[in-house]
Amino acid sequence: MRLLKxxxxxxxxxxLRWRVPFYLISLALIAASLTLVFTRGLNLGVxxxxxxxVQVTFTQSEEAPVAELRERIGSLGYGEPVIxxxxxxxxxxxxxxxxxxxxEDPKASDAMTSQVTTTITNNFPGARIDDLSAVSGKVSGELxxxxxxxxxxxxxxxxxxxxxxxxxxxxxxxxxxxxHDVSLTLGMFALFQFExxxxxxxxxxxxxxxxxxxxxxxxxxxxENLKKYRKMPLPELLDLSVNETLARTVMTSxxxxxxxxxxxxxxxxxxxxxxxxxxxxxxxxxxxxxYMAAPILIWLGVTSHSFVPSESSGxxxxxx
Amino acid sequence: xxxxxxxxxxxxxxxxxxxxxxxxxxxxxxxxxSWPSQLPDPQVNLGLDLAGGSxxxxxAQPTQVxxxxxxxxxxxxxxxxxxxxxxxxxxxxxxxxxxxxxIVNDPADVDRARDLIEPMTTGAGLTGQRDWTIEVVDQxxxxxxxxxxxLKQAVDQAMDTATEVVRRRIDALGTREPTxxxxxDDRISVEVPGLDNPxxxxxxxxxxxxxxxxxxxxxxxxxxxxxxxxxxGSEIVPYDPNSPYAGQAIAVKRLGGIRGDxxxxxxxxxxxxxxxxxxxxxxxxxxxxKFADLTSQNVNKPFAIILDGKALSAPNINEPILxxxxxxxxxxxxxxxxxLAISLRSGALPVDLTVIQQGTVGPELGADSISKGLLAxxxxxxxxxxxxxxxxxxxxxxxxxxxxxxxxxxxxxxxIMKTTLTLPGLAGFVLTxxxxxxxxxxxxxxxxxxxxxxxxxxxxxENGYKEASRAIYDANITNFIAGVxxxxxxxxxxxxFAIVLIVGLFTSVFTGVTxxxxxxxxxxxxxxxxxxxx
Numbered sequence: 001m002r003l004l005k006x007x008x009x010x011x012x013x014x015x016l017r018w019r020v021p022f023y024l025i026s027l028a029l030i031a032a033s034l035t036l037v038f039t040r041g042l043n044l045g046v047x048x049x050x051x052x053x054v055q056v057t058f059t060q061s062e063e064a065p066v067a068e069l070r071e072r073i074g075s076l077g078y079g080e081p082v083i084x085x086x087x088x089x090x091x092x093x094x095x096x097x098x099x100x101x102x103x104e105d106p107k108a109s110d111a112m113t114s115q116v117t118t119t120i121t122n123n124f125p126g127a128r129i130d131d132l133s134a135v136s137g138k139v140s141g142e143l144x145x146x147x148x149x150x151x152x153x154x155x156x157x158x159x160x161x162x163x164x165x166x167x168x169x170x171x172x173x174x175x176x177x178x179x180h181d182v183s184l185t186l187g188m189f190a191l192f193q194f195e196x197x198x199x200x201x202x203x204x205x206x207x208x209x210x211x212x213x214x215x216x217x218x219x220x221x222x223x224e225n226l227k228k229y230r231k232m233p234l235p236e237l238l239d240l241s242v243n244e245t246l247a248r249t250v251m252t253s254x255x256x257x258x259x260x261x262x263x264x265x266x267x268x269x270x271x272x273x274x275x276x277x278x279x280x281x282x283x284x285x286x287x288x289x290x291y292m293a294a295p296i297l298i299w300l301g302v303t304s305h306s307f308v309p310s311e312s313s314g315x316x317x318x319x320x
Numbered sequence: 321x322x323x324x325x326x327x328x329x330x331x332x333x334x335x336x337x338x339x340x341x342x343x344x345x346x347x348x349x350x351x352x353x354s355w356p357s358q359l360p361d362p363q364v365n366l367g368l369d370l371a372g373g374s375x376x377x378x379x380a381q382p383t384q385v386x387x388x389x390x391x392x393x394x395x396x397x398x399x400x401x402x403x404x405x406x407x408x409x410x411x412x413x414x415x416x417x418x419x420x421x422x423i424v425n426d427p428a429d430v431d432r433a434r435d436l437i438e439p440m441t442t443g444a445g446l447t448g449q450r451d452w453t454i455e456v457v458d459q460x461x462x463x464x465x466x467x468x469x470x471l472k473q474a475v476d477q478a479m480d481t482a483t484e485v486v487r488r489r490i491d492a493l494g495t496r497e498p499t500x501x502x503x504x505d506d507r508i509s510v511e512v513p514g515l516d517n518p519x520x521x522x523x524x525x526x527x528x529x530x531x532x533x534x535x536x537x538x539x540x541x542x543x544x545x546x547x548x549x550x551x552x553g554s555e556i557v558p559y560d561p562n563s564p565y566a567g568q569a570i571a572v573k574r575l576g577g578i579r580g581d582x583x584x585x586x587x588x589x590x591x592x593x594x595x596x597x598x599x600x601x602x603x604x605x606x607x608x609x610k611f612a613d614l615t616s617q618n619v620n621k622p623f624a625i626i627l628d629g630k631a632l633s634a635p636n637i638n639e640p641i642l643x644x645x646x647x648x649x650x651x652x653x654x655x656x657x658x659x660l661a662i663s664l665r666s667g668a669l670p671v672d673l674t675v676i677q678q679g680t681v682g683p684e685l686g687a688d689s690i691s692k693g694l695l696a697x698x699x700x701x702x703x704x705x706x707x708x709x710x711x712x713x714x715x716x717x718x719x720x721x722x723x724x725x726x727x728x729x730x731x732x733x734x735x736i737m738k739t740t741l742t743l744p745g746l747a748g749f750v751l752t753x754x755x756x757x758x759x760x761x762x763x764x765x766x767x768x769x770x771x772x773x774x775x776x777x778x779x780x781x782e783n784g785y786k787e788a789s790r791a792i793y794d795a796n797i798t799n800f801i802a803g804v805x806x807x808x809x810x811x812x813x814x815x816x817f818a819i820v821l822i823v824g825l826f827t828s829v830f831t832g833v834t835x836x837x838x839x840x841x842x843x844x845x846x847x848x849x850x851x852x853x854x
Contacts, residue, residue: 004711106674113678128682129517132678132679146809202806209821221791247768252757255708260751262750263750267693268743270743275747
């Protein structure tokens with residue numbers, strides 16, 4: 001039996017030849033993403049801004065009476081709801097943000113929830129509430145700040161770990177790669193205005209984990225090669241390390257994509273955003289571990305000294 | 321590296337099989353089967369987003385507790401001053417501004433007053449602080465301030481009581497297995513599986529059910545009451561919007577009433593004459609005595625029945641009520657009377673609880689999520705297995721068996737730990753399948769490299785496992801860090817995801833690295849291949 005080899009033997013792609021243009025493009029993308037996040041803003045879900053989300057299935061009709069629903073709920077005086085199709089043609093997702101006057105008052109927001117649900121169940125026979133989530137302004141603020149803390153601390157803690165296990169340059173490189181991944185994912189959410197909620201934060205933390213797997217594998221090989229080939233110029237050594245681990249990178253990304261794609265197309269609809277975010281992140285993360293995490297080591301002045309006791313370092317040229 | 325003595329093999333296999341066996345009850349039950357009750361049944365709980373049900377998060381206002389303590393302290397101080405021998409004359413009681421102040425008429429009495437109040441305060445917590453501080457200002461004015469530690473302790477106790485009351489009320493509804501947990505300083509989380517309309521629950525918990533009997537101040541002028549002006553020592557209480565006197569108000573004596581929390585029973589019933597729904601209450605012995613005292617001393621005077629600060633009715637005391645039972649009316653429907661009876665039986669909430677977050681998932685959606693999630697898991701796993709086998713041949717088969725054990729062990733360990741599987745957790749399962757083979761890929765690619773460099777079969781495998789393990793452990797530890805932070809900061813369903821991710825890291829390293837190494841080692845020893853198909 002001939003076994004499959006996704007990456008042919010002796011593959012030698014000069015990834016790092018284009019490091020400067022790629023870095024410039026990536027930096028521009030990071031800048032663009034952050035600008036988008038701060039100007040256009042994220043489309044925060046009810047978890048983070050407060051409000052409510054109701055998924056209703058109209059069991060007695062073929063199609064959801066969207067127009068009537070919009071009118072009935074709109075006339076409650078809480079502003080215009082966002083109504084989208086959910087699982088099937090007779091199922092909709094209704095979203096409300098908390099009006100400013102209700103923002104600070106949990107009692108009022110609870111009353112709003114009760115009013116909306118009774119309006120639906122009283123006026124539409126056969127309406128079944130599948131999913132309801134209501135968050136008052138008080139909780140949403142906390143959820144948002146703890147989510148941001150989790151993201152920030154995770155990036156920091158992981159970088160410190162890498163610093164301890166490798167060298168400070170690697171810690172900085174890993175942090176920068178993670179920063180790249182998180183910025184680009186956020187940028188994507190700001191650009192397309194996909195709903196950004198707690199699950200997406202969980203998705204980003206997952207992306208961080210996977211992207212880091214790639215970075216660690218490449219770094220581990222770089223460290224090994226730095227000890228092995230003391231005199232090889234650093235760019236060449238990085239290329240070698242990336243190429244040597246390329247088969248693994250491709251294979252692992254592929255297995256992850258296989259499960260992600262099956263989740264995307266077969267899995268529960270409510271996990272779509274979450275899965276889509278991770279899928280995107282797999283591409284961004286793989287790219288960043290090759291083009292962000294590796295070249296930065298050249299500019300941060302990594303040499304084979306870094307891992308070898310200093311007495312043997314006399315004959316080694318500093319790289320870059 | 322490839323040395324596996326018999327004892328080690330036995331130990332590894334028993335660990336694997338034990339953990340995998342623990343998965344069986346969950347798998348049987350959640351796929352529609354039933355599990356014999358005689359056998360041990362560690363099981364994964366399904367989160368509300370999979371099982372269907374409602375969750376509400378309630379929050380109390382600490383300021384309310386502070387006010388109650390202030391009122392209680394005022395009543396105690398007044399009584400103490402009155403009962404002192406000789407009596408201490410004091411006045412100008414004020415509880416504005418969050419502390420209690422009053423003036424002792426004769427400055428010579430100040431020390432005596434202070435000595436009387438001192439024992440009413442207690443130590444709060446381990447800080448050595450008292451729960452109240454007493455100061456003397458301008459020679460004869462005493463100011464009592466609640467210390468922060470004292471207030472914290474009071475809020476803490478109030479929340480403990482509130483959690484217990486919430487539990488009793490929900491139990492009275494007869495719903496199955498609610499989870500009621502105190503969260504943080506001032507919150508209570510309630511989860512009720514299978515409840516698809518939380519309105520009834522919210523109605524029940526929305527009332528504190530603080531029942532009071534207070535004497536009506538008959539000296540108050542109707543015109544003053546309308547303007548909200550109460551005579552000294554009295555307060556204005558509005559009628560309940562459902563009572564026959566809705567919109568009106570009544571003046572009652574602020575102190576000297578009794579609270580309706582000393583009850584042994586409360587039942588919904590109907591008035592014999594009007595057939596109106598009412599609530600019959602039975603006092604315990606202490607309550608009965610106080611109620612008898614109140615009614616005997618005030619025959620032919622009206623007293624108000626007040627629930628949560630709203631007057632229900634104000635009947636006249638025709639004769640002393642000595643039997644320890646009373647009847648409450650006030651424009652109830654059968655349902656509201658029944659709710660009130662439940663609330664009174666389970667005790668008053670010491671604080672108001674406000675719903676600050678709620679969620680409901682219908683059972684249909686939950687079941688749909690499970691079946692779609694499992695299908696996605698099956699398809700995903702199938703594709704991964706296929707890819708692994710066509711890429712790594714025999715080694716791919718080892719990885720596949722490891723993957724199966726990985727899933728079983730993951731379910732088993734989660735069952736033993738009695739963790740909750742949520743919808744994102746289900747996604748975590750699917751992701752773990754995709755990520756778990758990474759360890760195998762790392763090892764196998766390394767073995768390929770070693771072969772390419774011309775190493776012997778045995779040495780290649782040995783080096784493969786050895787050289788790959790550094791990256792595997794580093795990668796898993798960093799993922800562990802991300803997972804722990806997700807667990808610490810995430811809420812509800814996201815926590816469920818973090819648990820699967822974290823447990824999955826351990827099981828996948830165990831199965832993907834340790835178990836496959838054992839199998840590969842056994843094969844190498846037995847078959848002694850000179851070439852490796854990898």
